[in-house]
Amino acid sequence: xxREEAGLLTGGLVRLLGDFDVAEEIVQDTLLAALERWRRDGxxxxxxxxxxxAARRRAIDRLRRNARFRQKLALLEVEPAGGGEPDDxxxxxxxxxxxxxxPRARVVLxxxxxxxxxxxxxxxxxxxxxxxxAQQIHRxxxxxxxxxxxxxxxxxxxxxxxxxxxxxxxxLMFNEGYLSxxxxxxxxxxxxEDAAWLAALLTRLLPTEPEPLxxxxxxxxxxxxxxxxxxxxxxxxxxxxxxxSRWDRAAIAAAIALVERAGxxxxxxxxxxxxxxxxxxxxxxxxxxxxxRQILVLYDLLLRxxxxxxxxxxxxxxxxxVAGSTAALAELESLAAPLDGYHLFHAARAELLHExxxxxxxxxxxxxxxxxxxxxxxxxxxxxxxxxxxxxxA
Amino acid sequence: MKYVLLFCxxxxxxxxxDTMSASALEAQLAQVGAWFADPRIRGGMRLAxxxxxxxxxxGNNGDPLVTDGPFIEGKEDIGGWAVVEVAHLDEALAMxxxxxxKGVVEVRPVxxxxxx
Numbered sequence: 381x382x383r384e385e386a387g388l389l390t391g392g393l394v395r396l397l398g399d400f401d402v403a404e405e406i407v408q409d410t411l412l413a414a415l416e417r418w419r420r421d422g423x424x425x426x427x428x429x430x431x432x433x434a435a436r437r438r439a440i441d442r443l444r445r446n447a448r449f450r451q452k453l454a455l456l457e458v459e460p461a462g463g464g465e466p467d468d469x470x471x472x473x474x475x476x477x478x479x480x481x482x483p484r485a486r487v488v489l490x491x492x493x494x495x496x497x498x499x500x501x502x503x504x505x506x507x508x509x510x511x512x513x514a515q516q517i518h519r520x521x522x523x524x525x526x527x528x529x530x531x532x533x534x535x536x537x538x539x540x541x542x543x544x545x546x547x548x549x550x551x552l553m554f555n556e557g558y559l560s561x562x563x564x565x566x567x568x569x570x571x572x573e574d575a576a577w578l579a580a581l582l583t584r585l586l587p588t589e590p591e592p593l594x595x596x597x598x599x600x601x602x603x604x605x606x607x608x609x610x611x612x613x614x615x616x617x618x619x620x621x622x623x624x625s626r627w628d629r630a631a632i633a634a635a636i637a638l639v640e641r642a643g644x645x646x647x648x649x650x651x652x653x654x655x656x657x658x659x660x661x662x663x664x665x666x667x668x669x670x671x672x673r674q675i676l677v678l679y680d681l682l683l684r685x686x687x688x689x690x691x692x693x694x695x696x697x698x699x700x701x702v703a704g705s706t707a708a709l710a711e712l713e714s715l716a717a718p719l720d721g722y723h724l725f726h727a728a729r730a731e732l733l734h735e736x737x738x739x740x741x742x743x744x745x746x747x748x749x750x751x752x753x754x755x756x757x758x759x760x761x762x763x764x765x766x767x768x769x770x771x772x773x774a
Numbered sequence: 775m776k777y778v779l780l781f782c783x784x785x786x787x788x789x790x791x792d793t794m795s796a797s798a799l800e801a802q803l804a805q806v807g808a809w810f811a812d813p814r815i816r817g818g819m820r821l822a823x824x825x826x827x828x829x830x831x832x833g834n835n836g837d838p839l840v841t842d843g844p845f846i847e848g849k850e851d852i853g854g855w856a857v858v859e860v861a862h863l864d865e866a867l868a869m870x871x872x873x874x875x876k877g878v879v880e881v882r883p884v885x886x887x888x889x890x
Contacts, residue, residue, distance in 0.1 A: 478863075480863060480867075526883055526886060527863050527883045528775040528777075528862045528863045528866075528883055529862070529863050530861070530862035530863060530864050532862075532864070534864065538864070538868075
């Protein structure tokens with residue numbers, strides 16, 4: 381509910397006030413006041429309208445105190461309540477994810493202004509201190525004002541380039557939530573759900589762009605398998621060992637329809653390809669039935685669009701099932717320099733070394749992986765494997 | 775809003791001009807000239823290379839110390855600047871992206887007290 385309203389409110393107020401800083405603060409204050417009030421008096425019949433009215437009242441108070449905005453007052457008083465066209469939120473997303481802001485600040489601002497997270501919720505979700513988040517918000521707001529970061533949807537010719545950081549923010553949010561779900565404290569707001577909600581919003585606001593659809597499909601494919609990711613003891617289960625009867629088949633089919641809809645636009649992109657790869661996994665009825673050749677083809681296409689070491693690593697992992705462990709390991713070893721600090725690189729290497737019977741090296745790689753991850757569930761999985769070895773991974 | 779565009783480049787960028795053929799150099803200068811013809815540009819200049827700079831630095835006691843070279847010793851050097859007046863950052867960034875001189879362009883807003 382708050383997530384639906386926060387972006388609408390902020391977007392509407394920014395348009396009216398022409399000031400991101402003030403609008404965003406008012407919405408935060410309003411949401412906090414609403415929380416307190418509703419806890420005491422119960423939720424009003426039309427919470428959205430209640431919030432819009434309260435936010436406008438606060439905005440008017442604020443303007444009265446501030447001579448600079450006096451001329452805008454008249455405008456605000458005649459505007460009908462709840463003036464939040466979807467367009468406002470789209471503009472807001474592009475402001476929050478502007479490349480002039482640091483990647484971390486983009487995530488923080490998006491959570492705050494569009495998803496309506498409080499400072500404490502952001503701190504909890506991103507494992508930062510509240511003071512650090514407050515500082516980041518303060519700096520980012522100043523930069524928006526002082527550097528003149530506009531509140532607008534980019535023109536058609538800039539759109540593709542400007543969409544990239546937006547999608548990156550959403551995917552980062554999603555991963556941050558998805559990887560830690562089930563491992564952190566239950567009071568933490570579910571970042572993955574919020575990210576998927578935002579991606580869905582983006583597909584509605586930009587219906588002719590295929591990459592938001594690809595990203596949304598990718599998220600939904602992951603979420604459809606989410607409940608099988610942890611066993612009864614709350615430990616992480618790898619996809620090879622998951623109970624596939626717990627996957628949400630209807631959600632998988634719906635997500636694959638999204639991939640197809642994006643594909644029909646004939647403008648392939650990295651998120652569509654990653655979604656297609658995830659779809660290959662999701663469609664397989666067992667690990668053995670996975671179509672690795674198809675996955676390898678998709679990784680090759682992905683490498684052409686975004687030639688990163690992590691994509692090459694994932695391709696090497698897929699290569700194992702088509703060309704064997706020796707070929708996969710050789711490919712993986714060539715990535716040692718750029719990926720030495722990445723725990724999944726060492727985890728993947730450990731598995732291949734086990735497979736090839738090189739136990740000492742496998743153990744060393746597992747320890748290296750363990751030393752590199754802070755995530756509780758991932759640590760538990762790696763520790764379990766270390767205990768099980770030398771038989772593990774076979 | 776007013777922004778200053780700082781045109782930076784490495785020594786290699788600067789040497790590129792030295793080794794260009796006369797016609798290529800002429801074409802390049804024509805492009806830069808066309809870029810500067812934009813009515814949103816309020817002023818600007820090309821600077822002599824950093825090797826010609828002399829720096830006056832005030833120490834902790836407030837006394838000026840004169841040293842040779844530019845104030846930042848590094849591979850990159852400021853080659854020129856332009857002041858532009860546009861609606862917002864995106865417009866300034868679009869101008870910077872169209873800069874024919876290549877290299878690096880820093881887009882810096884003019885201080886709020888000077889925006890006028």
